[in-house]
Amino acid sequence: MATDLATRKVDGSALAGRALAAAGARHMFGVVGIPVTSLASRAAAAGVRFLAFRNEQSAGYAAAAYGFLTGGPGLLLTVSGPGCVHGLAGLSHATANAWPLLMISGSCSQPDAGKGDFQELDQIAATKPFVKLAIKATTIADIPRLVFHALAATVAGRPGGCYLDIPSDVLHQTLTESEAAALIDAAAADSAKSDFSPPKHISLDEGIQKAAELLRHAERPLIVVGKGAAYAKAEEAIQKLVDTTGIPFLPTPMGKGVVPDTHPLSATAARSLAIGQCDVALVIGARLNWLLHFGEPPKWSKDVKFILVDVCEEEVELRKPHIGLVGDAKRVTELINREIKDQPFCLARSHPWVEAITKKAKDNVLKMDAQLAKDVVPFNFLTPMRIIRDAILAKGSPAPIVVSEGANTMDVGRAVLVQNEPRTRLDAGTWGTMGVGLGFCIAAAVAEPDRLVVAVEGDSGFGFSAMEVETLVRYQLPVVVIVFNNNGVYGGDRRSPDEITGPYKDDPAPTSFVPAAAYHKMMEAFGGKGYLVETPDELKSALSESFHARKPAVINVIIDPYAGAESGRMQHKN
Numbered sequence: 159m160a161t162d163l164a165t166r167k168v169d170g171s172a173l174a175g176r177a178l179a180a181a182g183a184r185h186m187f188g189v190v191g192i193p194v195t196s197l198a199s200r201a202a203a204a205g206v207r208f209l210a211f212r213n214e215q216s217a218g219y220a221a222a223a224y225g226f227l228t229g230g231p232g233l234l235l236t237v238s239g240p241g242c243v244h245g246l247a248g249l250s251h252a253t254a255n256a257w258p259l260l261m262i263s264g265s266c267s268q269p270d271a272g273k274g275d276f277q278e279l280d281q282i283a284a285t286k287p288f289v290k291l292a293i294k295a296t297t298i299a300d301i302p303r304l305v306f307h308a309l310a311a312t313v314a315g316r317p318g319g320c321y322l323d324i325p326s327d328v329l330h331q332t333l334t335e336s337e338a339a340a341l342i343d344a345a346a347a348d349s350a351k352s353d354f355s356p357p358k359h360i361s362l363d364e365g366i367q368k369a370a371e372l373l374r375h376a377e378r379p380l381i382v383v384g385k386g387a388a389y390a391k392a393e394e395a396i397q398k399l400v401d402t403t404g405i406p407f408l409p410t411p412m413g414k415g416v417v418p419d420t421h422p423l424s425a426t427a428a429r430s431l432a433i434g435q436c437d438v439a440l441v442i443g444a445r446l447n448w449l450l451h452f453g454e455p456p457k458w459s460k461d462v463k464f465i466l467v468d469v470c471e472e473e474v475e476l477r478k479p480h481i482g483l484v485g486d487a488k489r490v491t492e493l494i495n496r497e498i499k500d501q502p503f504c505l506a507r508s509h510p511w512v513e514a515i516t517k518k519a520k521d522n523v524l525k526m527d528a529q530l531a532k533d534v535v536p537f538n539f540l541t542p543m544r545i546i547r548d549a550i551l552a553k554g555s556p557a558p559i560v561v562s563e564g565a566n567t568m569d570v571g572r573a574v575l576v577q578n579e580p581r582t583r584l585d586a587g588t589w590g591t592m593g594v595g596l597g598f599c600i601a602a603a604v605a606e607p608d609r610l611v612v613a614v615e616g617d618s619g620f621g622f623s624a625m626e627v628e629t630l631v632r633y634q635l636p637v638v639v640i641v642f643n644n645n646g647v648y649g650g651d652r653r654s655p656d657e658i659t660g661p662y663k664d665d666p667a668p669t670s671f672v673p674a675a676a677y678h679k680m681m682e683a684f685g686g687k688g689y690l691v692e693t694p695d696e697l698k699s700a701l702s703e704s705f706h707a708r709k710p711a712v713i714n715v716i717i718d719p720y721a722g723a724e725s726g727r728m729q730h731k732n
């Protein structure tokens with residue numbers, strides 16, 4: 159046996175697969191081909207399930223969402239050159255959203271680099287703008303150390319994308335079983351020694367005291383909950399903070415569910431009032447970027463004092479808040495809770511600020527409910543969204559994971575769909591990336607196998623990665639994809655007459671698709687279940703059957719092409 163280990167050979171692909179397994183990886187998303195096909199099956203043999211996609215772009219989005227949902231890095235495997243370029247979509251998306259992802263790509267053989275080799279590309283240079291770390295294994299012995307190092311770097315500080323390049327000659331090099339085991343052991347031991355824990359701010363203690371003081375004396379305090387808080391699994395601490403202080407909270411789109419949407423202190427339906435009039439805002443795991451109107455007037459009051467909780471020191475420095483608390487959202491919120499416990503305070507429900515928020519929210523909910531109560535046929539966006547909301551709520555706990563993209567579909571879905579559990583909403587995110595939907599669905603289904611996954615997609619968003627319905631069927635994942643089909647981007651052809659001139663005036667509008675496209679048949683083509691629905695009863699029956707079956711399904715919902723607005727709520731930017 160000992161002699162066997164001393165002589166039996168392990169190649170670079172097997173070594174990479176084993177190193178990934180030893181570092182704790184459980185799933186990898188990607189597309190195989192030269193030179194990484196063997197790496198995928200070797201990794202699977204070592205215990206890392208490989209989810210084979212139809213395009214690296216979707217696989218990359220899957221790996222990004224997996225990082226957010228699990229808190230561990232998502233893994234993306236691509237071939238060289240064009241595969242790596244397709245993978246950049248997911249890699250950059252992960253970094254933009256501060257989610258951990260490691261992309262591993264094969265690359266051309268080192269001795270042939272510079273000669274125009276098959277799929278040759280300087281992949282380190284190509285990935286560098288989008289990552290925290292881009293490294294290359296130049297010999298097989300590098301692999302275990304770099305795998306451990308790159309995985310750890312994805313979650314260190316602000317989470318994000320990292321890249322590991324393994325040239326094809328390195329994948330084919332060999333060493334013995336005992337050398338392989340020793341290298342993996344050494345890499346694991348080294349990695350255990352490195353400290354990737356969130357930075358400890360020197361003045362955190364003092365900052366916590368000041369933050370608690372500021373909240374205690376605020377007249378109109380607000381807690382903003384971002385997806386960084388969801389990632390940090392800070393739900394228990396934040397719910398406690400809201401409950402003990404009585405301060406209203408406002409989630410960002412993917413911060414929804416950290417505190418249940420149905421909580422009486424939710425300011426979601428009174429968003430403009432809450433951000434426009436609060437005097438102190440405790441922002442936990444959310445950037446003051448475009449999604450939060452940069453934290454500036456006119457949306458925010460010019461005198462608002464921000465307390466910013468973020469794991470990233472540069473982020474806090476950039477925004478120059480009144481108080482910056484650099485650290486993990488869960489840990490910092492627990493410290494604030496502890497500080498408040500010594501001198502507790504709680505805004506009564508009759509406090510003028512709380513009353514103003516809850517009254518405004520109630521009024522707005524009543525207005526929305528009146529709209530939602532109508533059964534409008536042909537469907538607008540609201541009627542089917544209400545039916546979907548009710549079907550999702552009827553599932554109870556564990557709540558389904560909702561994936562959402564599209565302009566109007568995502569906007570309306572964010573307002574109507576209810577998130578009562580953390581990390582149950584995945585959408586276009588910080589970059590407003592369309593095409594993420596199917597990849598997100600696959601990641602959600604493998605990361606959270608007990609939950610149903612329900613995608614509510616515009617037809618345009620769905621089209622970016624629709625071929626992945628085959629992937630859903632191949633792995634028999636419990637995913638129901640609902641397509642809001644309104645014939646194109648924003649609803650097909652909405653050009654004014656002066657736009658329909660010139661030599662190509664008979665071409666279809668840039669925004670339009672084939673009308674009433676049979677998207678459900680794409681799913682049927684692979685053996686999944688397809689539904690075409692045009693009425694409330696048809697939709698209810700399709701949802702009931704597909705939610706119960708927990709099998710891949712596409713529900714093609716025909717929407718009035720004149721419903722909804724161009725660019726959804728982003729018209730000022732179009």
Ligand code: ADP
Pocket residue numbers: 254255256316317383384385386387389390410411412413442443444445446447449467468469470473485486487488587588
């Ligand atoms: P949202 O889109 O919900 O507004 P953003 O993506 O803008 O959220 O911001 C999320 C923030 O959370 C990022 O600035 C990121 O650095 C931060 N973050 C990530 N992980 C943690 C963590 N564990 N604790 C605190 N902040 C975190």
